[in-house]
Amino acid sequence: MVERVRRVREDQAAGPDTAELMRRVARGDEAAFEQIYDLLIGPVYGAVRRIVRDPAQSEEVAQEVMVELWRTAARYSPERGSVLTFAMTLAHRRAVDRVRSAQAAADREDHVGRREASRPFDxxxxxxxxxxxxxxxxxxxxxxxxxxxxxxxxxxxxxxxxxxxxxxxxxxxxxxxxxxxxxxxxxxxxxxxxx
Incomplete structure (x- = not known):
């Protein structure tokens, strides 16, 4: 993970300014979003995968994060942290929400199952x-x-x-x-x- 983050930071240093890219994304610049996407999808997926565990669900959540990044680009403020930090915060929140939602669904099914099993058939x-x-x-x-x-x-x-x-x-x-x-x-x- 540390190596991946270091690589992203090196890419950011060598490539365009990510804060500037985010400003362009906020104005609807799709080309800027493609660059942001390429820079961030790996670290976002990795962060989500550590929390969600399931590869398919992790991919889905990572895509949701990138869509949210596109939609909320105007909320990004360079003074509050890097674009990577902003994206990772979104990724962490989405991943935790997915795990909580899955756990709540499993708890509901378990509760219904126990309630049905405890009801004797007449x-x-x-x-x-x-x-x-x-x-x-x-x-x-x-x-x-x-x-x-x-x-x-x-x-x-x-x-x-x-x-x-x-x-x-x-x-x-x-x-x-x-x-x-x-x-x-x-x-x-x-x-x-x-x-």
């Missing part, structure tokens, strides 16, 4: 609910006309296609579709299904 309640729903469907099927009920039972409980239902009942396909549509609307209304 098989009796599940069976009662299923029986109640079956009984409600049976009751609602009785509200359909005989033709509608016959079509619905063949299609949805018999697993037949509309065409097969039409052939079995020797009824045109259009009539079967109408019976099924009307029957399903009545079932929906009876069951209290919204939508």
């Amino acid at each position: 098989e009796v309640a599940e069976q009662v609910t299923a029986r109640f729903e079956q009984e409600q469907v049976r009751r609602c099927l009785q509200t359909l006309t005989e033709l509608q009920r016959e079509s619905v039972v063949l299609a949805y409980y018999g697993g037949r296609t509309y065409k097969e239902v039409g052939e079995l009942l020797e009824t045109p396909l259009g009539t079967i579709k109408t019976r099924l549509r009307d029957g399903l609307i009545r079932l929906r209304d009876c069951l209290g299904v919204v939508g």
Whole structure:
């Protein structure tokens, strides 16, 4: 790390003044930003990688830092430190935010998992609910006309296609579709299904 920082500082000394480049970046100079990017992406990535650890996430955070550097270039003040220091401060903050965010997400998942695991499955309640729903469907099927009920039972409980239902009942396909549509609307209304 020390060697990399020394190399960046040597490059900065040999190349253009980074403070001047940042002033140009603040005015929207893309060429100046390319130079800043080339000078800083290595140290920024290294700093982020030490905190985040994951290479792919580190690359993502490093790119976010460089975008933030572009957006906040006007806030840079040479009196408060070098461009490298400014960039490394942004990198450190972004990396710590990413680690905290990942940890918070893991904690939430763990908490939900423990809460779900501690809630015992009530098989009796599940069976009662299923029986109640079956009984409600049976009751609602009785509200359909005989033709509608016959079509619905063949299609949805018999697993037949509309065409097969039409052939079995020797009824045109259009009539079967109408019976099924009307029957399903009545079932929906009876069951209290919204939508």
